[in-house]
Amino acid sequence: MNTGRKLAITFAAIAAMGLAAGTALADKMYGPGVTDTxxxxxxxxxxxxxxxxxxxxxxxxxxxxxxxxxxxxxxxxxxxxxxxxxxxxxxxxxxxxxxxxxxxxxxxxxxxxxxxxxxxxxxxxxxxxxxxxxxxxxxxxxxxxxxxxxxxxxxxxSYQTEGQLFGTYVMQNVENPKIAILYQNDDYGKDYVKGMKDVLGDKAKDLIVAEESYEVTDPTINSQIIKLKDSGANVFFNVATPKFAAQAIKKVRELNWDPVFLNNSVSNSVGAVYEPAGLENSKGIISLQYFMDITDPxxxxxxxxxxxxxxxxxxxxxxxxxxxxxxxxxxxxxxxxxxxxxxxxxxxxxxxxxxxxxxxxxxxxxxxxxxxxxSPTDYFPIEAMMPIAFDGEKFVPVGEVVSVN
Incomplete structure (x- = not known):
């Protein structure tokens, strides 16, 4: 084999290796922050x-x-x-x-x-x-x-979905409901309120007797709870993050107010909310859940x-x-x-x-x-929940899994 042919074969081999490497690289497409490892x-x-x-x-x-x-x-x-x-x-x-x-x-x-x-x-x-x-x-x-x-x-x-499910629960289970709502003054809080009002429809203006908001920078929500209790409501919809949810539970019980207590799933936690608020105080609170209650024996x-x-x-x-x-x-x-x-x-x-x-x-x-x-047109991964109540130790189902779809 002459020298020219040897070089030609060598270059062909190198080119083939380069093509294979290029193909392997082409199979791997990386964005920022990604490597092979x-x-x-x-x-x-x-x-x-x-x-x-x-x-x-x-x-x-x-x-x-x-x-x-x-x-x-x-x-x-x-x-x-x-x-x-x-x-x-x-x-x-x-x-x-x-x-x-x-x-x-x-x-x-x-x-x-x-x-x-x-x-x-x-x-x-x-x-x-x-x-x-x-x-x-x-x-x-x-x-x-x-x-x-x-x-x-x-x-x-979504918070609106959950608000709708709470509204449905009230209409099906509470006789002559008079609803008081505490909510965080941002999109989170307003979405829950909108969801409930969507379900109540034209009846919302009569059934919702009081609404009070709070800011995340507020030290407490005690004054809001007092106003809500004074409205004569027999249903309390608590749309609050854990710190304020625990405060609300304590204050509701301190005032000897005994409404049907609805607590958003954002704060449906024994360790983060119900224990700080007092397990006895938290008995009977109704929430919605989509995964296993890890406190249930x-x-x-x-x-x-x-x-x-x-x-x-x-x-x-x-x-x-x-x-x-x-x-x-x-x-x-x-x-x-x-x-x-x-x-x-x-x-x-x-x-x-x-x-x-x-x-x-x-x-x-x-x-x-x-x-x-x-799907490409559905960016809501979870759209069903189950109503549950806290019995002082664990959550117990109070209805079947429901969806608004």
Missing amino acids: SIKIGNTMPYSGPAAAYGAIGKSIEAYFKKINKENGGVNGRLIEFITLDDGYSPPKTKEQVRKLVEQDEVLLIFQSLGTPSNSAIHAYMNQKKIPQLFVATGATKWGDPENFPWTMGWQP SVFDTEPYKKWKAFMDEYYPDGDKSSSFTAYGYLVAQTMEQVLKQCGDDLTRENVMKQAANLDLELDMMLPGIKIQT
Whole structure:
């Protein structure tokens, strides 16, 4: 073989190798924060401030990602680098922290940032930058608007949906209802009120006898509760975050007011709300739920509970096993894991949103009949709930799983 032919063969071999390498690279499409071995995910959470009780969600998510990194080597061979920052439930701080995560840490996406005012502060920014604002920890209806905000998706049932279900419960179960409402003065609180009014329809102006709002910076809501009690209402709809929800329960009982007490699922937690308010004070409170009650002894022998408890014991041993927020974090982290699995090696921001809008998922701590389902035109993953009441120790069903659809 002459020298010229040898060189030709060598160049052909090199070209073939280059083509193969190029094909392999073409099969892997990465957005910011992604390598062959890791995926950066950003998060903001109120580890301090008036909504600090929710910090358990961020810690649970962090623990779950540690679990899959250790036991599974991450997702599709890539370790999850979860960067979670404290925003104190302050919208200006949220904007600052999210900009840091996006522009300095270069995360692939923002996941489970908590709070309606906090997410509202970054809503336009995330969509203008085309960065997934995924499974936000708030049920405001505006997170399910793929036509106008295709880069933002909620996870939990929308507040309007829950408000509608509460309204239906009142109409079916309370004779001559007179409704008093306490709500946080932002999109979160107003969505719940709108949902209830939508169901009550023309009767709303007669059935709702009092409404009082509060600001997240208020020290207490005692004066609002006194006004609501004085309205003569026999139904109290408590649309408040944990700190204020516990205050409301205490004050209602202190005033010897005994209405049908409806508590939004945002604060439906034994550890974060009912224990601080007093378990005896919390008896009879009605809420809506979509996943397993981890305080119910009847579930302790089930496989889903055993798996969750084993996870908590090993990866979040200091976590509160009576707080629904730890179970919530465990579930939403699994949803994020599924999206990443479906992405395969196409970890672009565009494909992340495509896969998030293509879910049909059953998680083993969800109540029977409740699934996580999305589509390109449906950004509401969970749209069914079950009415439950707290008996001083655990939650008991007071109706079947219902949906507004």
